[in-house]
Amino acid sequence: MTRREFLRACCGAAGLFAACAVYPKKLFLTSPDPSEAFALEPSASDDTVSIVTDDDYARAVELALEAFGGIGRFVRPGDRVVVKPNIAWNSPPHLKATTDPVIVRTVVDLCFKANAASVMVFDRTCSNPKLSYTTSGIMDAAKEAGAKVIYVNDVSKKLYPSISVKGATFLKETTVNRHILESDVFINVPVAKHHSSADLTLGMKNLMGITGDNRSKWHWELHEAISDINLAVASTLTIIDATNLMLRNGPTGGREDYLKRTDTIIASASVVSADAEASKLFGVLPGTVRYLELAVEKRIGRIDGYRTVQLPEKTS
Amino acid sequence: MPDTHKSPARWKVLKIVRIGSQAAFLLVFVILFVLSLDPFSATVNPFLRFDPLILLTSLRTDPLTLLPVTGLVVLALVVGRFFCGWVCPLGAIIDLFDLALKPLRRITPFSKKSAAALGRLFALPPSLFILGGLFVTVFFIPPVLQFFHPHVWIIRIFSLSASGLVFLGFLVVLSAFARRVWCTHLCPLGAFYGLLGSVSLFRLDIKSCRSCGTCDACPTGAALFEERRVAGFRCILCFDFEHKCPSNGFTYGVRHVEFDKSRREFLKGAAALGAGLAAGAVLFLLDRPQNSALLRPPGVEDEELFVTRCLRCFQCVRSCPNGIIKATGLEAGLDSLGTPHIEFADYGCDYYCQVCQEVCPNLAIPLLPLPEKQRAKIGLASINETKCVVYADGTSCLVCEEFCPVPQKAVKLFEREMRLGNETVVLQYPSVEKTLCIGCGICEANCPASPVAITVKKIREGL
Numbered sequence: 030m031t032r033r034e035f036l037r038a039c040c041g042a043a044g045l046f047a048a049c050a051v052y053p054k055k056l057f058l059t060s061p062d063p064s065e066a067f068a069l070e071p072s073a074s075d076d077t078v079s080i081v082t083d084d085d086y087a088r089a090v091e092l093a094l095e096a097f098g099g100i101g102r103f104v105r106p107g108d109r110v111v112v113k114p115n116i117a118w119n120s121p122p123h124l125k126a127t128t129d130p131v132i133v134r135t136v137v138d139l140c141f142k143a144n145a146a147s148v149m150v151f152d153r154t155c156s157n158p159k160l161s162y163t164t165s166g167i168m169d170a171a172k173e174a175g176a177k178v179i180y181v182n183d184v185s186k187k188l189y190p191s192i193s194v195k196g197a198t199f200l201k202e203t204t205v206n207r208h209i210l211e212s213d214v215f216i217n218v219p220v221a222k223h224h225s226s227a228d229l230t231l232g233m234k235n236l237m238g239i240t241g242d243n244r245s246k247w248h249w250e251l252h253e254a255i256s257d258i259n260l261a262v263a264s265t266l267t268i269i270d271a272t273n274l275m276l277r278n279g280p281t282g283g284r285e286d287y288l289k290r291t292d293t294i295i296a297s298a299s300v301v302s303a304d305a306e307a308s309k310l311f312g313v314l315p316g317t318v319r320y321l322e323l324a325v326e327k328r329i330g331r332i333d334g335y336r337t338v339q340l341p342e343k344t345s
Numbered sequence: 346m347p348d349t350h351k352s353p354a355r356w357k358v359l360k361i362v363r364i365g366s367q368a369a370f371l372l373v374f375v376i377l378f379v380l381s382l383d384p385f386s387a388t389v390n391p392f393l394r395f396d397p398l399i400l401l402t403s404l405r406t407d408p409l410t411l412l413p414v415t416g417l418v419v420l421a422l423v424v425g426r427f428f429c430g431w432v433c434p435l436g437a438i439i440d441l442f443d444l445a446l447k448p449l450r451r452i453t454p455f456s457k458k459s460a461a462a463l464g465r466l467f468a469l470p471p472s473l474f475i476l477g478g479l480f481v482t483v484f485f486i487p488p489v490l491q492f493f494h495p496h497v498w499i500i501r502i503f504s505l506s507a508s509g510l511v512f513l514g515f516l517v518v519l520s521a522f523a524r525r526v527w528c529t530h531l532c533p534l535g536a537f538y539g540l541l542g543s544v545s546l547f548r549l550d551i552k553s554c555r556s557c558g559t560c561d562a563c564p565t566g567a568a569l570f571e572e573r574r575v576a577g578f579r580c581i582l583c584f585d586f587e588h589k590c591p592s593n594g595f596t597y598g599v600r601h602v603e604f605d606k607s608r609r610e611f612l613k614g615a616a617a618l619g620a621g622l623a624a625g626a627v628l629f630l631l632d633r634p635q636n637s638a639l640l641r642p643p644g645v646e647d648e649e650l651f652v653t654r655c656l657r658c659f660q661c662v663r664s665c666p667n668g669i670i671k672a673t674g675l676e677a678g679l680d681s682l683g684t685p686h687i688e689f690a691d692y693g694c695d696y697y698c699q700v701c702q703e704v705c706p707n708l709a710i711p712l713l714p715l716p717e718k719q720r721a722k723i724g725l726a727s728i729n730e731t732k733c734v735v736y737a738d739g740t741s742c743l744v745c746e747e748f749c750p751v752p753q754k755a756v757k758l759f760e761r762e763m764r765l766g767n768e769t770v771v772l773q774y775p776s777v778e779k780t781l782c783i784g785c786g787i788c789e790a791n792c793p794a795s796p797v798a799i800t801v802k803k804i805r806e807g808l
Contacts, residue, residue: 119697157695157698160697225747245791246793283750
């Protein structure tokens, strides 16, 4: 072995180790212990919920992530990121049935600032995908920020591989979008709304948009299904658009007087804790929402005892 | 004012400009058609909105829409039947076929002789007869205009509908025999512009002639060199042969009144038109009340008026982003053949979408302000309690309520106790609020029960 070959081999090995260190996070977990999802991010901030109130929603998102030391805490250089907003309905942004496009754009911008290799934005819509992506303003916002926006409504085995979910009570098997399974970072960006069947639609409910299953049938065991899909796929980060809460006739809404303006963004690495905090904005006790209760039973996350960071700080 | 006597080079320039105009209008037509498939373009097709015959269908509902088209009529009264040669996109397509099949027309049985025989076959121009017929039938149900209008056909062709492709094949066959057969023999719009052309202020004429027969190749058979005149009814101002005339004998200018030469032609035309009017009046006997169960596109309220006015152009079928508008076959009777109806499949009728209203050429599907469209009733949803999983099995399921796009929710929920085995549980039941339901079918499209437990049915008076 010449000196050059030796050096080359050393460099190769070092590179391999570095790669292992950078890409250890696997998003979907089939292990019986869901808490392993967070084991790879060992930090006190894992059950921290950051709550920011600011009428500039882009700044609110940035400030909410500051609590974790910025988005670089979750997105490493070279990461493939999937951002999953709520684009379920063909509804204009001011009616807030879909995630605010400003928030989606900010999240994509931040990912690229953290040197993400790619950012994809998509949702399996309920209304016509083209109409929903366009009317919601998310298509334009995400594209302007440089994200790749794709339609995912055509359910095929190739796009939606089947995975088994350990510890599931209803969805023992489900199909999940391939891009999410293959991503390094999965950012869940729901909008906070009243929901007739699920009580509230927040981060956990938003993951119904990642499956290729017949979701109408999930409604027969909706709370079990919502908790199981969160058992199947863990979000790296959840950023809830709670800026204008739809209080009635969700998830479609359709009138501005159903909305309550709160200008609040909630962010957490734990989707369950983020949802618990968001439900309080509706005046709902987290323990009374069945899927949050199930999330605790299935050890997906905590609905109490987590740390909160609030901006501006509460004056009591 | 154009000079009456042009040099061969200037005749040639006119021909080139004419071909350029034809190509440009065909291109515009294709671009507009493609744009109309984009639900956000709201593109209307001016070829069908700016048409004297199609606008006749609006005479009963919006007579004022006829006003702008008078400009086109006046222009034809001045310059002649220019529309067919310079504007009509179907004419351009026919010219392309004619060009492609030129070698075929040289061999028997496609030779010029057979073309002349075809000309003699019709003692009267059938297009005038058809025009007469549709002047009457445009006001009631048996569709005549719908099966003879060139621009309706061209949309059917671009929609790749079966009938459109058959028609395209028919045009190819016609091109094998003679040029512009559709335009001279069948097209009622051509006949309409021909009538204007035969009395137009300006016209093409033959001033000197050596009877060489060069202009005998006139695509519409309008150059009657033996009679030293050009038939204004048939001349589409194509300027294909004027520059080839060895004596440069053509002129284009203010017409010399020479009615007597064509009196026989005039009488024949009047007879054809009159016979058409009479035939249309006979067809009136076939008019009958409509009471179909078909769900119509949003905004259609009067079934009879809709069946009368619908052009069967399939533009709405092709443009609906959710693909729920289908062309009706024979299953609903002859009267509804080719009209659009709604079948909910993956989606219902989107609450914020009104593409079908925007593209409908003669507003047979009325273009409503969005809030009115959102209140327009396609039908009424009803729940079959023997199939609904909440009523039948005690399974909780609120998909219909969740998906209902009406802000006040037309699917209402009520709580009721239900015994499941030994347990008594409180379940939420869906029920349809008739005053709010718009029959958009989003509930039907998403109902997880099989067979579907909530379906939209047409609201029919007297039923």
